[in-house]
Amino acid sequence: MDNPAVFVDFMYAVTVGTALPRVDEKVIHWRSPLLWGLCFLIAVFLEDFYLYHVRVVPHLKAFPGSRGFVLAMLIIGTWYLSQAAFPSNPTLFLVSFALFFLLKLLGGVLMGADQYPTRQDAIFLLPAVSALVIAFLNPHVFFSSHPGRTIMVLAPIWFLTIVVWWLMDAASGAGQAGTIHG
Numbered sequence: 245m246d247n248p249a250v251f252v253d254f255m256y257a258v259t260v261g262t263a264l265p266r267v268d269e270k271v272i273h274w275r276s277p278l279l280w281g282l283c284f285l286i287a288v289f290l291e292d293f294y295l296y297h298v299r300v301v302p303h304l305k306a307f308p309g310s311r312g313f314v315l316a317m318l319i320i321g322t323w324y325l326s327q328a329a330f331p332s333n334p335t336l337f338l339v340s341f342a343l344f345f346l347l348k349l350l351g352g353v354l355m356g357a358d359q360y361p362t363r364q365d366a367i368f369l370l371p372a373v374s375a376l377v378i379a380f381l382n383p384h385v386f387f388s389s390h391p392g393r394t395i396m397v398l399a400p401i402w403f404l405t406i407v408v409w410w411l412m413d414a415a416s417g418a419g420q421a422g423t424i425h426g
Contacts, residue, residue, distance in 0.1 A: 251307070252316050256293050259320050260286060263327045277331050277392035284395050284402075285327045291406055292319070292348065299413075303355065311354065319347045331391035338379035341398070345372035364412035367405050374401045 263282060271278045296316075308316060326340035345368040352365035378394060 252296070252320075253293075255317065255320050256289070256296075259324050260289060262324070266327075277390060277395065280392055281330045281395050282327060284399050285323070285330065288344075288402055289323050289327075292323070292344075295409075300351075300355070312351075315347060315351050315354065319344060319351065322347060334391065334394065335379050338375040338394070342372040342375040342379070345369070345375075364409050364416070367408050367412070370405050371398060371402050374398060 263286065267279060267282055271282075273279070307313075322340045322344040326337050326344060329336035329340060331337070349365045349368040349372070352362045352368075355362065375398060378397065
């Protein structure tokens with residue numbers, strides 16, 4: 245197989261593709277929490293896809309082993325579950341969102357520091373813990389006035405997380421190796 249990431253790429257595409265039909269004429273207006281939630285969650289997923297290609301794929305010599313394959317599918321599955329649960333099931337949304345980041349952290353740990361910049365993955369605890377705190381603070385109360393409130397809390401936390409992760413990556417010098425040109 246020329247590109248060992250082809251199947252995972254396919255799964256990313258299928259997963260995003262199944263989320264896009266949720267955006268229809270009923271939700272395309274600026275006050276729609278579903279529209280903002282989906283835009284946010286798609287941005288989270290696309291950043292994960294980019295990170296996967298820049299920092300994981302260069303270390304793949306062949307199709308991922310069973311552990312890597314299961315982990316990749318769990319990461320994709322938890323993202324799908326989080327977007328499917330938003331906004332109708334706030335607890336499931338938040339727990340799935342947290343699991344998505346905890347699995348990303350686990351993926352970095354399992355790759356090992358010699359292959360991947362593991363030390364900066366600890367920053368993935370920030371959105372995971374934030375989502376879990378909201379989930380255990382009774383998200384139905386938090387969602388009651390407007391489900392977009394949760395996105396207004398999680399989006400800046402996620403953005404801070406990715407900025408810090410990529411700045412740490414650039415500062416460690418790993419930013420030069422394995423970049424995608426094209």
